[in-house]
Each structure stands twice: as structure tokens, then as C-alpha cells.
Amino acid sequence: MWTRFLSPVTMASYAIIGGGIVGASVAYHLSCRTDADVTIYERQSPASETTYRSMAILGRTGNETMTEMKRYGLSLYNDFFSDPKANSRFDLTGSLAVATTSEGDAELEDSLKKESKTGLYTAGGKHEPVEYLPGDEITRTAIVPYLRTDDVEGTRYRPNKGFTRPQEVAYEFLERATENGVTVENNTAVEDVIVEDGAVTALETERGTEDVDHVVCTAGPWNVSLAEKVGLTLPVRHEPAPILQLEPDRSLPFTFPYTHHHESGIYFRGSHEGDIYVGKHDKSTTYEDVEQLDPDTVRDSVSIEFRDLATDVIETLYPFLLNADITEEWVGVGSRTPDRWPILGWTDVEGFSIAAFHSQGIQLAPIAGHIISRQIVDGEPTEYYEDVSISRFDGYSDTYSG
Ligand SMILES: Cc1cc2nc3c(=O)[nH]c(=O)nc-3n(C[C@H](O)[C@H](O)[C@H](O)COP(=O)(O)OP(=O)(O)OC[C@H]3O[C@@H](n4cnc5c(N)ncnc54)[C@H](O)[C@@H]3O)c2cc1C
Incomplete structure (x- = not known):
């Protein structure tokens, strides 16, 4: 004893x-x-x-195997949301990738051609619907009232994406x-x-x-x-993932679409509470571009470079957010595999x-x-x-x- x-x-x-x-x-x-x-x-x-x-975005992008893996999750989450014991919920927002250069626009269109070739978005409903829309065609396709389209060359729109808590x-x-x-x-x-x-x-x-x-x-x-x-x-390896939480100066009478600026990696995500999160996810960043970090040394203040870049993209795509208050900021640590x-x-x-x-x-x-x-x-x-x-x-x- x-x-x-x-x-x-x-x-x-x-x-x-x-x-x-x-x-x-x-x-x-x-x-x-x-x-x-x-x-x-x-x-x-x-x-x-x-x-x-x-940011907890859910969808079905990826190849056949990845899609199957995500479908398992969607099925389980359907069960969770139909009988929630915790305060979980899901909001369907759609997802927009927005290009503001002709090169970026061509990349968005090409990415869809590749998906189309492999049958990814037509395979018996097993993949999420996706559309390429040139110029400001998105404004005649989805509800995106505050999106400034003057510089938009094209968008890729996935209506079935959304986020959870x-x-x-x-x-x-x-x-x-x-x-x-x-x-x-x-x-x-x-x-x-x-x-x-x-x-x-x-x-x-x-x-x-x-x-x-x-x-x-x-x-x-x-x-x-x-x-x-x-x-x-x-x-x-690890990549710091900065987020600014913005409180807009007005309530939004629509569901804010998840929006990813193709060239900079800056993204915008709405929230259940009406805040807008601004973050950065550069999809071209590879394992080789980043290093291993001690997560305990990553502090929650975002860098000046990130703030400046976010402000530039806000000016270009969502200028109404220039009047928003920054109510919180943090830096998550994303993990990356080769x-x-x-x-x-x-x-x-x-x-x-x-x-x-x-x-x-x-x-x-x-x-x-x-x-x-x-x-x-x-x-x-x-x-x-x-x-x-x-x-x-x-x-x-x-x-x-x-
Ligand atoms: C900004 C950002 C946006 C993201 N957006 C998305 C998205 O849209 N969709 C998506 O699917 N994924 C997204 N991700 C990725 C996703 O959030 C992560 O993959 C996921 O949260 C990882 O969960 P986890 O349980 O593995 O890690 P964590 O949530 O970090 O949990 C690990 C836990 O381990 C504990 N721990 C650590 N060391 C010890 C120890 N020695 N002893 C005991 N406990 C310990 C920690 O306290 C922590 O609670 C995003 C990530 C970030 C940073």
C-alpha cells in the first residue's frame, strides 16, 4: 500500500x-x-x-480517397447535429476563391479543368459542385453584396462549403x-x-x-x-496561422461567404456571432517552405506584414471592413506534412x-x-x-x- x-x-x-x-x-x-x-x-x-x-471549414474537396475520408466525417457530423449534446452547429456559407490578376484567374480556371478531367466534380454526387465564373459573374450567381468586383478577374465558387464550431x-x-x-x-x-x-x-x-x-x-x-x-x-513541420477578428460596423443581412483571395492567401470567414475572421492560408506553401516550431513560443500577436497584407486585400475585396473594429487577434500553429x-x-x-x-x-x-x-x-x-x-x-x- x-x-x-x-x-x-x-x-x-x-x-x-x-x-x-x-x-x-x-x-x-x-x-x-x-x-x-x-x-x-x-x-x-x-x-x-x-x-x-x-476556421473549421467543412467540404468535400480532394481526390477520391480524400473525399471518401471526408464523407465519413460528414456522415458522423450529420448525426451529431441532428442530436446535439453540446452546442454544435453548422452554417452553409459557400466558398469563393477570388483572383485579381489574369494569371490567378487562369490558375483558377485551370484547376477546375483538372478536376473536370479526373471527373472529380461529376462523379455521381460524390464530390462537391464547383463552378468557375469569369469577371464579376459571381454577382449574378450568389449573394455577395459587399464584394467589390472592380479588380476581380474571376472566381471559383463551391456552394456546398460551410463552417462549424x-x-x-x-x-x-x-x-x-x-x-x-x-x-x-x-x-x-x-x-x-x-x-x-x-x-x-x-x-x-x-x-x-x-x-x-x-x-x-x-x-x-x-x-x-x-x-x-x-x-x-x-x-x-509548422506554419503560424494568424487571425484578426473584426467586428463590422453593421449587421450583415446575409450569410457571409468564405472568401479566399487566390494571389495573397488572405481569407475571410463569417461567424455565428456576426464577426468576420481574416486569416492567411497560402495553398502553395510546401513542407520545404516551413520549419519545425516549438508551439509554446508562438505568441498571439499577428505580424505587421500580415496586418498590412490583410488591409490591402480588404481594400481590394471588402472595403466595408475598413471601418470594422479589431476585437481580437491570435496565431494558430498549423501542422504540415511532406x-x-x-x-x-x-x-x-x-x-x-x-x-x-x-x-x-x-x-x-x-x-x-x-x-x-x-x-x-x-x-x-x-x-x-x-x-x-x-x-x-x-x-x-x-x-x-x-
Ligand atoms: C487558423 C487555422 C485554421 C484552420 N482551419 C481549418 C479548417 O477550415 N478546416 C479544418 O478541417 N481544419 C482547419 N485547421 C486545422 C485544424 O484546426 C487542426 O488540424 C485540428 O484542430 C487539430 O486538432 P488536434 O486535436 O490534432 O490538435 P489540438 O487542437 O492542438 O489539440 C492538441 C491538444 O494536445 C494538448 N497537449 C499538448 N501537449 C500535451 C502534453 N504533453 N500532455 C497533454 N496534453 C498535451 C494541447 O493542450 C491540446 O489541447 C485550421 C487550423 C488553424 C490553425
Whole structure:
């Protein structure tokens, strides 16, 4: 008894590091598949990091496999929104990519021709509808009252995109997981992962040591440093993602479309509360363009360069926002993989699985939970194995021997 008191040891078969939307989904999916102990260790409170800072756009873009993965998520989210236990909701806004140069316009049109060639937007309703619209044709296609079209060369319009409340969706997973018996240990940082003879045996948390059979690392941008603790160098880098929250000087009598300025990467997203978020996502940025960051060193003040660029694009596309108040700002940390696909599942350390994303973690959290729970409970890979396993990268392997 005394030994146990001095060095507390409790059994937890499945330990999840990180209570963001991905950890919450993995916990929920595990709880649907097994009666074994499942515990989430979250160093703060759930969904308070990348998930909280996310724009949470949902849609069905990507190739056949990616679309199938997203369809799994949409189906599960339909279930969530039809019986919400948390305060989750979804707003259909449509999505506009706007080009203001002739080169950008040609790129938008070409991107659609490619999709058309591969049948991506005609394949039996399996992909979302998308249109290329030259010049200001968008003003005769969608409700975009404040869009200034003087400089617009063309747009790509996807009417089926929208956004959700990412934190609330994570809570939805957690509500359902805890109903199924999952334990959530908040304010409990994992400090080390103990590996003996190539297999995970225990976690060291700030509250003591926990014996575990399986660890699933879902720590968002902190995955890299946690993986290092088991000797794994993750092919994941980071990109700061700045956001300004604007309060317009008027209420908007329409649903503000998600708008992405093709040339600069500046985007605009409405919110349930009437604020407009302005961020930057340059789709041409590659893994090679960015580096690994310590997420704890990324501060929440946006750079002057970002502010200036955002102001330029506001002047060009949405000048009514020049009068808006900036009510908040923050910088999220986006994760990036070499091939833009997530890394999900087994690693070459027995009992240590990973869920790392190239963005899109809100959309892909459901399928990540499905894939990982199938692997570690049933020992079965899914049909997505080749696309998402870490073993697709040179120099990496995993414990699957099928
Ligand atoms: C600005 C921005 C916009 C985005 N827009 C979209 C979008 O439109 N659509 C989309 O699908 N995706 C989007 N993403 C990506 C998406 O938000 C992420 O992929 C997703 O939130 C990742 O979730 P996660 O649970 O893996 O990570 P997180 O939400 O970061 O959760 C990780 C958790 O791990 C915890 N943790 C860390 N270290 C430890 C430790 N040692 N011990 C215990 N706990 C620990 C953290 O406290 C945190 O709560 C966006 C991201 C950003 C930054």
C-alpha cells in the first residue's frame, strides 16, 4: 500500500495524449469498439488549442480517397447535429476563391479543368459542385453584396462549403465518449512516454506514472516533441496561422461567404456571432517552405506584414471592413506534412500511434478516430492504410506486418 501511495500506478489500457478534436474523436471511436479503459490526458482544458483557433471549414474537396475520408466525417457530423449534446452547429456559407490578376484567374480556371478531367466534380454526387465564373459573374450567381468586383478577374465558387464550431464539435465527441466510460484527465500534462524493449509500457504525467498498453498521440503541433520521447522523428513541420477578428460596423443581412483571395492567401470567414475572421492560408506553401516550431513560443500577436497584407486585400475585396473594429487577434500553429496528407496510426514503436495533419483536422478528425481505433483494437488496417501510414515516407516503418 505504501509503495503504491508513494509511486501511484493505475491501469489505463488506452491513453490518448491531447484533448483537442482529434483526441476526442479517437476516444469516442475507441469507446465504441472496446470496454477497456480509455483515458485522455490533456495538459489544459479540452479543445483549447489548435481546435479552438480553427476556421473549421467543412467540404468535400480532394481526390477520391480524400473525399471518401471526408464523407465519413460528414456522415458522423450529420448525426451529431441532428442530436446535439453540446452546442454544435453548422452554417452553409459557400466558398469563393477570388483572383485579381489574369494569371490567378487562369490558375483558377485551370484547376477546375483538372478536376473536370479526373471527373472529380461529376462523379455521381460524390464530390462537391464547383463552378468557375469569369469577371464579376459571381454577382449574378450568389449573394455577395459587399464584394467589390472592380479588380476581380474571376472566381471559383463551391456552394456546398460551410463552417462549424470546432470546440463544440470536440465537446460533442467528449460527451459521447464519457457516456461510454472514457475518462478525461484535464490539467494533466504528459511529460514522458516510457518504452521498454521497443514497446510502450507507461506514461509519466505531472501527477504520476500510469501503466498503459497503447498510447495515441493527438497533441496537435506538440506531436513532434512527444514523438521524440519515443525516439521518433516525425515528418511534420509548422506554419503560424494568424487571425484578426473584426467586428463590422453593421449587421450583415446575409450569410457571409468564405472568401479566399487566390494571389495573397488572405481569407475571410463569417461567424455565428456576426464577426468576420481574416486569416492567411497560402495553398502553395510546401513542407520545404516551413520549419519545425516549438508551439509554446508562438505568441498571439499577428505580424505587421500580415496586418498590412490583410488591409490591402480588404481594400481590394471588402472595403466595408475598413471601418470594422479589431476585437481580437491570435496565431494558430498549423501542422504540415511532406505530401499534404495526414499521418495516422501505427508507428514503428509498438503501442505508439500518431494522428498528425496537414491542416483539415476538423474535417478529418472523425475518420482519424475510425482508422486508429480499427488498428489498435482490431489489429486491422483500413482501406486508407497506404495513404495515411507513416510507412509511406522513406526511412519510416510501422509495426503492421500484414
Ligand atoms: C487558423 C487555422 C485554421 C484552420 N482551419 C481549418 C479548417 O477550415 N478546416 C479544418 O478541417 N481544419 C482547419 N485547421 C486545422 C485544424 O484546426 C487542426 O488540424 C485540428 O484542430 C487539430 O486538432 P488536434 O486535436 O490534432 O490538435 P489540438 O487542437 O492542438 O489539440 C492538441 C491538444 O494536445 C494538448 N497537449 C499538448 N501537449 C500535451 C502534453 N504533453 N500532455 C497533454 N496534453 C498535451 C494541447 O493542450 C491540446 O489541447 C485550421 C487550423 C488553424 C490553425
